Amino acid sequence: MTMEQAAQMGLESGYRQALTALLYQLADDELCLGHRDSEWLGLAPDIEGDVAFSSIAQDEVGHAVFYLERLHELGEKDPDSLAFFRGAEAWRNAVLLEQPNGDWARTILRHFLYDLFDDVRTEALLHSSYEPLAQGVAKIRREEHYHLLHLKPWLIRLARAGGDAQERMEQAVMEVWAQLGGLFSLGAEEEEMIHHGLIAWGREELYRRWEDRAKPVFAEAGLKWPGPPSVPEQDGRRGRHTDHLTELIRTMSEVAVGDPAARW
Amino acid sequence: MADRREYEVFEVFVRKKKTDAHVHVGSLNAPSPDIALTTARENFLRRENAVNLWVVPRGEIHETPCDEGDWFARELDRKYREVSGYSENGRLWKTYRERALYLEEIVQDLHPPSQGNRPRPRRERT
Numbered sequence: 311m312t313m314e315q316a317a318q319m320g321l322e323s324g325y326r327q328a329l330t331a332l333l334y335q336l337a338d339d340e341l342c343l344g345h346r347d348s349e350w351l352g353l354a355p356d357i358e359g360d361v362a363f364s365s366i367a368q369d370e371v372g373h374a375v376f377y378l379e380r381l382h383e384l385g386e387k388d389p390d391s392l393a394f395f396r397g398a399e400a401w402r403n404a405v406l407l408e409q410p411n412g413d414w415a416r417t418i419l420r421h422f423l424y425d426l427f428d429d430v431r432t433e434a435l436l437h438s439s440y441e442p443l444a445q446g447v448a449k450i451r452r453e454e455h456y457h458l459l460h461l462k463p464w465l466i467r468l469a470r471a472g473g474d475a476q477e478r479m480e481q482a483v484m485e486v487w488a489q490l491g492g493l494f495s496l497g498a499e500e501e502e503m504i505h506h507g508l509i510a511w512g513r514e515e516l517y518r519r520w521e522d523r524a525k526p527v528f529a530e531a532g533l534k535w536p537g538p539p540s541v542p543e544q545d546g547r548r549g550r551h552t553d554h555l556t557e558l559i560r561t562m563s564e565v566a567v568g569d570p571a572a573r574w
Numbered sequence: 575m576a577d578r579r580e581y582e583v584f585e586v587f588v589r590k591k592k593t594d595a596h597v598h599v600g601s602l603n604a605p606s607p608d609i610a611l612t613t614a615r616e617n618f619l620r621r622e623n624a625v626n627l628w629v630v631p632r633g634e635i636h637e638t639p640c641d642e643g644d645w646f647a648r649e650l651d652r653k654y655r656e657v658s659g660y661s662e663n664g665r666l667w668k669t670y671r672e673r674a675l676y677l678e679e680i681v682q683d684l685h686p687p688s689q690g691n692r693p694r695p696r697r698e699r700t
Contacts, residue, residue: 357603358602358603358617359613361617362616365616365620456615
């Protein structure tokens with residue numbers, strides 16, 4: 311679909327605005343986390359896990375590309391411009407995902423909890439009124455299935471290992487919980503998104519379904535459930551971020567900024 | 575700490591298609607079979623598809639002795655076990671199929687002189 315076709319679809323402006331906001335949230339979550347994952351390249355605890363985690367990083371960036379392409383079809387800039395040449399205030403990811411990785415325990419925990427959320431969120435998009443989104447999400451969910459398969463045993467293993475691993479995991483729970491609540495926000499356009507049938511559930515239902523899935527895993531890992539997560543000061547879904555996002559964008563776009571006109 | 579085994583070696587077998595057998599592709603270190611399976615997927619199937627994976631702890635594989643050459647000794651002639659004779663079949667088949675047979679030759683084929691005493695129930699009934 312080209313820009314012209316998108317315009318010809320005659321998307322009503324309210325619909326289009328809510329759809330664009332939703333696509334930015336999806337793209338920016340995946341791109342932030344994909345980039346943070348990629349920072350582990352060569353540093354993961356074992357070589358096998360290193361290769362697997364890098365592969366997961368590429369999957370996440372690939373999913374971001376899908377969402378950025380849909381945005382481009384709707385008249386936004388091309389995917390590379392959106393990824394490399396967009397100020398932090400225009401990003402709509404949850405602030406949890408822009409934070410530095412921390413140690414391996416925190417990396418695994420954050421990724422698992424996010425992927426669980428993304429699984430619930432994409433389930434809510436399977437019957438989206440925007441057909442290209444519904445179709446793409448069905449494919450993305452098949453790839454994400456493996457991510458959960460990979461991350462869950464890691465989480466349980468670290469938490470049950472006792473000693474240093476368990477202490478680090480418990481510390482990670484506290485740190486991640488401080489910003490986790492921001493994931494469930496759908497930003498200023500939440501009502502419009504639901505009204506137009508773009509997404510099936512709002513933040514409360516997303517959270518309820520996520521909690522139903524996360525709690526049994528915590529029990530299996532022997533981790534104490536900390537209760538509802540805190541909502542961070544900055545709502546990334548409304549363009550408010552920590553300085554870590556500016557740093558992330560600067561690092562990620564370092565090469566592209568070096569010669570914006572270069573052809574790859 | 576030396577005897578505390580956190581990681582072990584798993585041998586990895588990939589089945590690429592449902593009609594294929596599992597083929598050994600290499601080995602990896604993992605702390606458990608489930609983690610071995612997930613890392614095997616990305617380490618051996620990053621660019622290829624498959625329908626099934628096996629991981630087997632190396633310690634569970636039983637092998638023949640490496641330094642006992644007689645285990646595989648094959649000293650005498652065993653041509654009789656080989657199937658090379660079958661390679662002639664194509665040529666023979668072609669030779670006889672391609673030649674038209676006369677009626678006499680067919681009769682000759684049904685009543686070979688050397689088998690004259692053998693009972694032939696079908697023919698005796700007629």
